[in-house]
Amino acid sequence: MEYNKPDALVLTGNLAENWRVFREAFEIYIEAAGLTSASNKRQVAIFLNLVGKEGLERYNTLKFENAEDNKKIEQVLNAFQDYCKPKKNILHSRYIFYKRSQKENESIEEFLSACRGLIKDCEFKSHEEILRDKIVLDTRDGETRDKLIKQADVTLETAIDTLRIAEIQRRELNQMKEIGEKQNEVNAVHSKVRGGKRTNQAQHHYTQNNGNNGHRGQCQTNQRQAKGYNQQEESQQVVKNKGNFSVNNKKTNNNCNRSDKLCKYCNFMHGKGKCPAYGKKCLKCNKFNHFQNVCKSEIAFVENVDGLSIDNYFCSTVYTMNTFAVSWSETILVENKSINFKLDTGSDVNLLTLNDFNLIKNNCSFKNLVVNRRPINLQAYGGSNINTYFTVDLKVKLREKEYILNFVIVENHCKPILGLHSCIQLGLINKVENVDKILSLNDVLQNYCTVFTGLGNFPDEYSIQLKPNAIPVTNVPHRVPINIQDKLKCELDRLVSEKIIREINEPTEWVNRLVIVEKKNGSMRLCLDPRDLNENIIHEYCVIPTLSDLSSKLKNARVFSVFDLKDGFWQIKLDLESSKLCTFGTMFGTFCFNRLPFGINNAAEICQKWNMKVFGGIENVFIYLDDILVFGDTEAQHDCALKQVLDLAMKNNIKFNKNKIQYKVDKVNYLGHTFSYEGMKPDSDRIKSIFEYEVPKTIKYLQRFLGMVNYVGNFIPNLAMLTKPLRDLLKKNNEFVWTSIHNESVNKLKTLIASPSVLRNYDNTKDVIIQTDSSKFAIGCVLLQEGRPVCFKSKSLSETEINYGQVDKEFLHVTVQTDHLPLISLMKKNINDIPSKRLQCIKVKLSRYDINLIHVPGKKMFIADALSRACISSRDNDDVDIDVSDVVHSINMSTNIRNEFVQETIKDDLLKQLVYVCKNGWPKHNNKVSRELKPYFNMRYQISFEDDLLFLNNRVFVPMKLQNKIVFKLHETHLGICKTKTRARSLFYWKGLDKDIEEYIGNCAVCNKFRSENIKDPMICQEVPNLPFEKVACDILDYGKDTYLVLVDYYSGWLELNYLSSKTSSHIIKILKVIFSIHGIPKQLVADNMPFNSNEFQNFATDWEFVITTSSPRYPKSNGLAEKGVSIAKSILKRSDEGKVDKQLMLLEYRNSAIIGSKFSPAQLLMSRTLRSKIPILNNALQPTDLLTKTWKPGKIINKYNTPRSYVFSDDTGNNKRRNIVHLRPAGKQLRYNLYKDNNIVSKPSWIRKRRVVPPTKLNL
Structure with a gap:
């Protein structure tokens, strides 16, 4: 009979699955064909015949342990198994298993089968319990899950049966419901x-x-x-x-069953007596026999x-x-x-x-x-x-x-x-009267509602290119004020949900810091501080248009509209690698931007380039970064361009901000100027402060005024001649005398400034006329088209320039000039090293520009200096769309406490001086600062006066009168010194803050009562005595029902273990007398208190002439050697009982064994020989031997060494050596007199212990 042969093994795709299928098919074929009893060689041949060409080639490359293994079918199958089945990643398999949940419309059987398949690769110890937890916790049937959780001892079978029954009931109820619909x-x-x-x-x-x-x-x-x-x-x-609006609809149709009706207890149709709600508890009122959806109680x-x-x-x-x-x-x-x-x-x-x-x-x-x-x-x-x-x-x-x-x-x-x-x-249907009707702004917002809602997304992804030699930099995230941490967490969650950022759990080479910017509506904007990244980005150059470019385009325009991209940078998606470059760290984890973040230095060029790619081909459209100007000679022309812009925006998923639209106006404010059909003129808000400038009364004020006039010089003809009388007053040889001529000149200039000439938009299709004129003191020109000015230029001549025939000018690069020298260093700092949050925000705004900042004295800063001192009080809130999260926000004060701080700051003498120098400027040199302010001079750039409070970076200065009150508040919850100081340092500042906190907490009664235990003192190393049994340690051991006396020699480590029938002093004394009679009386006995501190024991010590040293009560660690001896003795007793060995024999072997860290045993150190035991030993080892052959030698101390207990001495050969005090002892009187005259000692090498008997130089008592 012919059987179906398995298909050839496919070695591509899912290799493990292909092999599993082939092997099962092969084993079935061998079984069905009756080939299981065939020889290994034949089965291998059949396998190679069926495995296919690719499998045969793979077989020829496989390596087997033995040469004959390639003819054994089991070995061949295992070799293919090892090749096809990849190594298991248990963590990954378990992750996939845990992430699997029941899908919609997936039956419990399908879900269970999938879980059983996934758990095979997880290698759990118990599959049953984990499968039970998985199907119960991840089922979509919430009611059954809650029911199972409330039950005790739920098995896997119980859980499966319950979920199956619930699924069947739910399916049947749905079928009954569908019949009635x-x-x-x-x-x-x-x-x-x-x-x-x-x-x-x-x-x-x-x-x-x-x-x-x-x-x-x-x-x-x-x-x-x-x-x-x-x-x-x-x-x-x-x-x-x-509670129930279900109706019992009885049908008169003859084909209908009279009992089929909507039940008021379950809201389904069913036969009589078959209500599924019977016996069930309502989840709303906890009453029985009805469901939650028909409950009347709420x-x-x-x-x-x-x-x-x-x-x-x-x-x-x-x-x-x-x-x-x-x-x-x-x-x-x-x-x-x-x-x-x-x-x-x-x-x-x-x-x-x-x-x-x-x-x-x-x-x-x-x-x-x-x-x-x-x-x-x-x-x-x-x-x-x-x-x-x-x-x-x-x-x-x-x-x-x-x-x-x-x-x-x-x-x-x-x-x-x-x-x-x-x-x-609801705005779902609009009434259309005329198809050709021009749409209003509301029509645009309604018809293109998707263009003005949500976050946009340009079609392509942007890739940030780095320089080849770029070195990655990882920055540590900075701390965030406590009062904005919750807002930061919410903003991060929002950005993650909108897929602007994502949490990243893998290491990245680049990690930037985060800058938090707070908008005027209270919301946050998160910006990067990619200072290091910006230095390594290959700049993407794109021509940014100028006012001249715009002016030439608007030559005949009459209708204007302006659209601003909503979160323009965030509409540009980054690729995966670029996203990782924009990684930043926070206290809530590490995230990276999926969209182009604020702070990248070429973000403006990217935005301009991508907008040009989408909208650049439309006529009558001008693009400047994320602002799109739509214009037209007629309304129809404007609407045609507008429709193309909106259609392309909708097609490319680009979003506009509907709150910043200027729609179909005849005058539009754009790039700081007002454009209309008549031409271009400066924005009235921009020249308001110039027009309201007071009449100059000093040379400095006059210089500022003239600089201010030059700001709008393009709109004023013949400016140099008009300012000639005023400029004469600035000459060094002229006396400053203000006359009516000067008043007339100022008034005329103000009149021209108040109503500047409207400059015609440049038209490159029309002829250009340049009119020039010169005088002895100035030159001027005007660019004309059709008799109307396009631009005015004027220049006064210096004494040297009067003789010039021609002046060549070359504009090399943009330079920013400032008269404030500290700004130079601030611009070179990292953003998070800048103390003021406001300055950080400004730095973020400037990060996209390549700025060369230079210092120029204020008297030469004509325009900026004048405008900064001549500003008017009014301010348009729309000019600033964001405010920095200021340092004031870092301290959340109640109104009463804040008022108290403000009042005491005004009264405090030191803080008054600080406020004064913050407002009026610090002296340039330290020697000009008052004695009280000198400690603050080096930190002057970190001190600021904000909102009537004085700050050092983010810390508020505390007036002296409130310092005790603040310390009390800080320690009100009785935190420790370190935590209280850390908390205080993040919020407040005054000189001696740490000292005041330490003193206050040190005197706190509550803290002293519940203070932690003292820090353990460092271990005191016991000095090793010079003689055996000179110092011994003693303790009592309780083992089971028996009591033993343990004694250990400090010198040799000799251990004595004696049974005690009683713990009384008299019995212990008897045992000690026997030990002392064998080894001699020690000089010192170290022991615990009871019973060694009794009068009887003290009398025994006096009679036998030794000293008892007892440890501190409840601190047995001080008698460490005795405790160690007790531990050794207890171990010997345990092993003796368990191994049925005589404990005295075990003590003998312990005494014969070398001490750890030494090559000698206690018996050798005490008796200078090895004791005979049951273990064979040479006779010479049983004889007493002088183990230490070195003898004491005389020497003289030269000086004390710089390490503890160490001295430099000279021996009898004249060589200088260094030894520890342990290896030194005083010499006898006769030796000191004969050999040296002062400071004589006898020294021995550090590795020597004296053992030979020599005539004593000092009697040992």
Whole structure:
């Protein structure tokens, strides 16, 4: 019999899956063909025959451990398995598993099967529990999930069965619901109000005629025959049912089951006694036998019964359909519930089905809903009636605007409808009278609403190019004031949700700092400080147009409009690599910009280039960065260009700011000038401060005035001659005397400034005339077209220039001049090193320009110096669209505390001086500063006076009178010294702040009472005695029910372990006497207190002439050697009991074993020999030996070394050596007298311990 052979193995695509399928097919084929008993060689041959050409080639390259393995089928399969199956990344597999959740319309079986497949690669220890948690927590059935969580001991099988049953019930209920739904839709409803008597027939029930009576979908009304109720009573019963508007619709159709009706307990149709709500608890009121969607407990309705008239409504057509045109529908939020409405311009009323109303009612929290039960007759085409229940006013929301609309609640077989009046009110339908009518601004905003909403996105992505030798820089994020941290978090979340930025969890080479800018409306703008990045970006050059370029384009323009791109830079998307370059760090994580951020130095050129790419081909359009000027000689020409701009914006998903539109004006403010058909002139707001300048009374004021006049020199003809009398006053040899001539000159200049000449827009198609004139003292010229000026130029001549024949000028580069020297250093600083937030904001604005900042004395800064001192008080808020998050915002004060700070700052002598120098400027040199201000001179650039408060960077100066109060406030919660000082340093400043806080907290009674334990003292190293058993440590060991005395020798480490039948002093003394009789009496015994501090023990120490040193109470660590001995002894006892070994034998081996860190054992150090044990040993090891052969040598101390306890000495050979005090001892009197005259000692090398018996030089007592 021929069997199906598996397809050849495919070695491309998902290799692991291809191999799994092939191997299963191959094993099935071998089994089916009866080849399992065949030899390995034959099975391998069959495998290679089936695996295909690619598989055979791969087989020839595989390596096997043994040469014969390539003929064994199991080895060949395993080799292919290793080749095809990739190495598992368990973390990645678990991530995929945890991220998997039940998809919409996915059954529990499908979800469970997917989870079982994913968990195979996760290598969990227990699959059952994790699978149970997964399907319970990630199911889309929230009610069943909550039910399972509340149960105890839920197994995987229980969870699967419960979810299956819930899924089946939900599916069956949906099927029953679909049986009762009808597909009819009511269109074109007209209303007509008639007076008349109130009818007692409330038509709440219907039968559907499918067209057999000649009318398409004609509705027929039927009288309800209900047991014990008349129609009026049932109508009232339905409306007065406060929590449930479901109606028991009984059908008279013979084919219908009488029991099929909408149940008031579950809102579904079912047979008698089969209500799914029976026995179930409501989630609203916690009562039984009904569902949440029909619960009556929450919403109270107020009925409005009007018995004066009956409203009659007529339907032009009633027909059945399954779908309707999408273009004539709109999804609207009705009480926060999305409902899709049919837009019907032929209807005067709005229709809403009863089911939709019940869903709205269950999903919202309104308390008093006004229901109008006024009788309503709704008739379809042909006169058939449609059942209605009541009318109600509901709140709807569309395009961020809210409205109140009236709805007629009808039967469920109808479609929701919005009538004509509501469509117009919501702006869904516009009345078009003339197709050729020119649209107004409202029409533009409405027809192109998508262009003015949301965030735009240019079609392409931008890639930031770096220089080849760019070195990445990672900047640490700076701290953010506490009071704006929440706002920053919200702004970051908003930008992440809008996909302007994204959180990044991988390391990046470039990390920039973040600058927070606060707009005037209180919102934030996040900007980068890419100072290091900007230095390495390859600049993208694009020609930015000038006023001359604009003037030449507007030669005949009469109609103007200006559109500003909304968040223009953010509409340019970055590619992945460029996005990583724009990474910044915050306290909430690391993020990177997906869009072009503010701060990139060539962002302006990029914006200009991309706007030119989209809009540059349109006639009558001028683009300057993100401002687009649309103009035209006629309105039709303007509208043609406008339509192209808006169409291209819509096509390319570019958004404009509707709040900054200048629409169809005859004069437009653009780039600081006013443009019209007549030409160009300076913006009146720009020259207002110049016109209101006072009459100059000194040379400096005159210099400023003349500089100010030169600012508008392009608009004033013959300027040099007009200013000649004024310039003469500035000559050094002339006395400054103000006369009427000078007044006349000033007044004439002001008159010309107040009404400057309108410069004609330059037209490159017309002839140009340049008129020049010269005098002895000045030269001037004017550019004319058709007799009208395009530009004025004038220049006064110096004494030397009068003799010039021609003056050549060359404009090399743009230079910014300032008379404030500190700005030079500030411009070179990093943004976050600049103290003032306001200066940081200005630095961000200037970051896109390549500025050469130079210092020029103020007397030579004619224009800027004059304008800065002659400004008027009024200010247009529109000139500044953003304000920096100022330092004042960093300290959130109540009004009372702030007023107290302001008052005390004024009274404080030191702060008054600081305020004065902040306002009037610091002296140039430290020696000119008062003694009180000298400590602040070096930090003068960080001190500022803002909002009547004095600041050092972001810290407010605290007047002396309030310092104690601030310290009390800071320590009110009794934080520690470090935390309190850290908190204070971020908010306040005064000299001696840290010292005051330390002193206050040091005297705080509460803190002293609950102060933490003292820091542990450093360990005191015990001095090693010179002789064995000179100093011993002793302690008592409790082991089980037994008690032992432990004694350890400080010199040798010899351990004594003796059983105690009693802990009394007398018994311990008996044991010690035996030990001392063997090893000798020590000089010092170190022990704990009890019982070694008893009188009996003290008497024993006195009689035997040794000293007892006891440790501090409750601090046994001070007797460290004894504690270590106890630990060793306890270990010996445990091992002895467990191993059934004599503990005395174990003690013997311990004493014979070398101490860690030494090559000698306790027995060798104490007895100069090894003790005989059960272990074989040479005889010479059992003989006493002098282990330390070195002897003491005489020497003389030269001086003390610079390290602790270290001395330099000279030995008897004259060599200088250094030794520790441990290796030195005083010499005898005779030796000192014979060898040296002063400061004699005997020294031994550091590695020697003296063991030989020598005649003592000092008696050891």
